[in-house]
């Protein structure tokens with residue numbers, strides 16, 4: 090893999106990944122390489138396996154076949170101590186999954202105090218920085234149910250960022266939001282991309298994809314059927330399924 | 340049958356120490372029950388099948404047999420294995436009995452917490468243990484309060500069965516007094532009043548707690 094003329098160790102390398110739920114083959118021989126700082130957007134119709142792919146990358150699901158390599162550490166379905174690997178992979182969910190019994194600030198520092206064993210003072214400092222980054226510092230002491238969906242998602246991003254991950258995974262981060270709240274979340278994600286975060290984002294927000302995606306991957310029935318730049322995929326799709334899918338969402 | 344109201348003032352206060360005993364039996368029964376309940380709820384939902392079976396067996400046996408039998412079994416039936424005094428026997432029997440019901444209450448509450456909560460914790464790098472301790476249980480305990488308070492009231496009334504192994508609690512006192520002064524109905528009535536006072540106070544307390552949780556629940560939409 091060459092970026093800026095230099096060989097780069099891939100941040101994520103997914104090789105021959107297959108995943109079954111029972112007899113249902115949900116991921117079919119997936120191969121992806123993502124270099125540091127790259128933003129990859131995954132598109133595809135519902136049920137095509139996008140979420141499952143992201144969930145395999147931080148081992149919320151265990152694939153039956155293939156390997157995943159995170160910044161040089163190989164993981165497979167027999168790996169132990171997955172929780173150590175997961176610290177380096179931030180995940181943002183469609184439905185936020187904030188902890189309702191904790192304030193916004195405590196949500197953000199939970200991983201720092203409980204996983205990284207940071208003392209509370211230090212953690213609060215990091216927490217303030219993270220909330221600042223997503224424009225939520227004023228809501229530090231409120232509970233999640235008192236803020237809007239867009240604000241929740243920004244807090245969820247801050248919570249993941251606080252762990253200082255090498256990679257951020259986003260699973261349809263804006264699709265549960267009212268349209269007027271989508272922009273703020275995308276803005277945070279764009280800043281993150283500009284700061285050089287390695288990101289895999291499942292989203293159908295085309296504006297976002299055009300602006301920040303280095304590559305777009307189109308998935309269909311558990312396979313990657315097409316990949317290319319935003320220009321290639323949106324303006325000049327090669328595969329019939331891709332064309333059909335795009336005509337539906339555009 | 341004639342009612343003799345004049346005996347009420349005379350005997351009423353003599354029930355107090357026995358009411359206190361009723362409260363103690365209830366308290367320890369609940370305490371042990373909550374401990375066992377939590378333990379067996381966690382075993383029951385463990386992903387390790389071998390741990391599920393003891394829990395299933397425990398819940399099946401205890402919920403499928405009468406408390407009175409369990410009490411007699413523990414006190415008289417196990418004399419050769421372990422000789423318990425009547426008071427510890429009552430605490431333990433009530434604890435084991437309540438534990439089976441409380442295990443099911445906790446299990447339901449734990450399983451009602453959205454799976455996304457666990458996943459969010461896991462993806463922060465938490466171990467399953469940490470997720471349970473920090474994320475799932477605090478939410479599950481809150482949801483357990485209404486069924487738990489119901490179970491506590493049942494436990495309070497069930498403590499009267501300890502009279503069968505002559506624990507000096509309310510019902511035993513009422514019956515003993517009644518057979519010596521021939522005012523059994525009056526003595527039972529006094530015991531009933533004590534029970535009602537205690538169950539009512541427990542209900543009021545539970546409602547207060549529930550109301551407070553509901554206020555904080557309005558913050559719980561996630």
Ligand SMILES: Nc1ncnc2c1ncn2[C@@H]1O[C@H](COP(=O)(O)OP(=O)(O)O)[C@@H](O)[C@H]1O
Pocket residue numbers: 110115133134135136137138139140141142
């Ligand atoms: N836990 C599960 N058990 C069984 N089937 C599942 C599970 N999760 C997802 N699936 C199935 O896997 C397929 C891919 O799902 P998913 O990865 O969520 O797709 P997408 O995110 O692209 O909509 C779907 O057919 C879905 O029904």
Ligand SMILES: [Mg+2]
Pocket residue numbers: 139140141260261
């Ligand atoms: Mg999905």
